[in-house]
Each structure stands twice: as structure tokens, then as C-alpha cells.
Amino acid sequence: MKQALAILRFLRDCDERGERAALVTLTDVTGSAARAPGEHMAVAESGRSLGSFSGGCVEAAVIAEAQEALAEGRARHVRYGDGSRYIDIRLPCGGGIDLLFTPTPDRRQIDRAIAILERREPVVLHLSLDGTIIAAWSRDGDRTRWLDTIFSVRHDPVLRLVVMGHGAEPAAMLDIAHAYGADATLLSPRPRSSRTHGGRDDPRIFSGSSAAWTDWRSIPGPRS
Numbered sequence: 001m002k003q004a005l006a007i008l009r010f011l012r013d014c015d016e017r018g019e020r021a022a023l024v025t026l027t028d029v030t031g032s033a034a035r036a037p038g039e040h041m042a043v044a045e046s047g048r049s050l051g052s053f054s055g056g057c058v059e060a061a062v063i064a065e066a067q068e069a070l071a072e073g074r075a076r077h078v079r080y081g082d083g084s085r086y087i088d089i090r091l092p093c094g095g096g097i098d099l100l101f102t103p104t105p106d107r108r109q110i111d112r113a114i115a116i117l118e119r120r121e122p123v124v125l126h127l128s129l130d131g132t133i134i135a136a137w138s139r140d141g142d143r144t145r146w147l148d149t150i151f152s153v154r155h156d157p158v159l160r161l162v163v164m165g166h167g168a169e170p171a172a173m174l175d176i177a178h179a180y181g182a183d184a185t186l187l188s189p190r191p192r193s194s195r196t197h198g199g200r201d202d203p204r205i206f207s208g209s210s211a212a213w214t215d216w217r218s219i220p221g222p223r224s
Contacts, residue, residue, distance in 0.1 A: 009114060021044045057089075062099065066103070075101055077129060079097070103131060122137070122157065158181060164187045166189070
């Protein structure tokens with residue numbers, strides 16, 4: 001699921017509540033893994049989290065490690081799976097992953113990254129091993145990789161999807177878009193009250209930031 005923007009907002013919201021949080025970034029993969037380098041998790045000091053790296057295999061350990069990094073106030077780079085010092089934590093695929101824990105990332109940089117993505121422009125996060133984070137507009141050629149001791153992560157704006165029609169097929173498409181993390185809009189000639197799922201109004205279509213309803217008859221332009 002593509003959720004870099006949601007994770008950044010999670011970090012911002014924690015800071016606004018006065019709760020510390022850590023940004024956790026997948027930097028390297030050995031063998032097979034469920035996620036590619038550049039994916040993130042966000043972990044609050046209370047243990048709340050957003051995102052995943054393995055579908056449930058290491059997330060509890062990641063949350064505990066993030067809480068330790070927050071308590072210590074220092075960044076850390078930790079391996080899980082193959083080659084890890086944690087011999088009791090294994091990935092079912094047999095691979096290994098390296099995670100960079102950045103406790104209490106700079107709020108100004110988080111806000112800058114959110115603003116860039118909300119303008120639907122690509123952003124690059126430069127993450128250092130000492131816990132420094134810098135957000136900037138991405139340039140041509142930027143990609144997720146190590147640059148000496150800096151791990152740079154490029155994030156593109158969330159995919160925007162427009163679905164036209166009514167009935168079960170658009171509803172299924174919106175479910176898929178939501179699972180992927182896309183920003184989906186449904187254009188339909190039928191009133192909202194007539195949209196049903198399983199014989200009742202389907203709130204998954206008409207509520208939430210990932211799906212919006214628009215009557216296509218209200219959109220200006222030529223029609224046959």
C-alpha cells in the first residue's frame with residue numbers, strides 16, 4: 001500500500017498532540033522481502049503505528065525497537081531476519097531487512113514533505129545515520145538509494161484515479177483503489193442515496209479521504 005503521505009501526517013499529528021514518534025525506513029533487502037527499500041513505518045511512543053514491512057512478522061519487534069530509540073533519543077540501524085543479531089525473529093521468505101530508526105524527526109522537514117506531496121509533486125527525503133532528516137523537491141534522476149552515509153528516498157504523489165459509472169463494478173474498483181492507497185473519485189449520474197452495497201448504503205464509497213462522490217451532470221462540458 002502506498003502511504004508515505006499518510007505516514008508523514010501521522011508523525012505530524014503525533015507532534016501536534018505532544019506525543020513523540022519515530023520514522024522507520026527500510027534501507028536494504030537481502031533475498032526476498034514483502035517491501036522494497038524506501039518503505040516506511042511510523043511508531044508513536046504509545047505503541048500506535050502505521051505501515052508495515054513484512055505483513056506481521058517483525059512489526060511487534062519494530063515497534064519495541066522504535067520505542068527504545070525514542071527513549072534513548074538516538075537513531076539506530078538494525079537488521080532483522082537473515083544475518084540479524086535477533087535470532088528469534090525470522091522472515092518467512094528467509095531474507096533479511098535493514099531498518100533505519102529516526103526518532104522525533106524534525107517537524108519542519110515533515111511539514112515540508114507533506115506540503116510538497118499535497119501539491120502533487122515528488123519529494124525526496126535525505127535520512128542520515130545520526131537521525132537528521134531533510135526534505136526537498138525531487139529532481140530528475142533522484143531515486144531511492146544510499147549516497148555515502150545518507151539514505152535518500154523518493155516519493156511520488158499518490159495515484160489519482162477517477163471511476164465513472166454505477167453499480168457493483170465501480171464499488172469494487174474503489175475498494176481496490178483504497179487498498180492500494182490511491183486517491184479515488186467516483187463520477188456517477190445517479191444520486192448518492194441510490195448507491196448501495198449488499199442492500200444498504202455503502203459508506204466505503206462516500207466517506208473517507210480515499211474516495212469521493214461527484215454527480216457527473218454537475219461537471220461543465222459537452223454531452224451527447
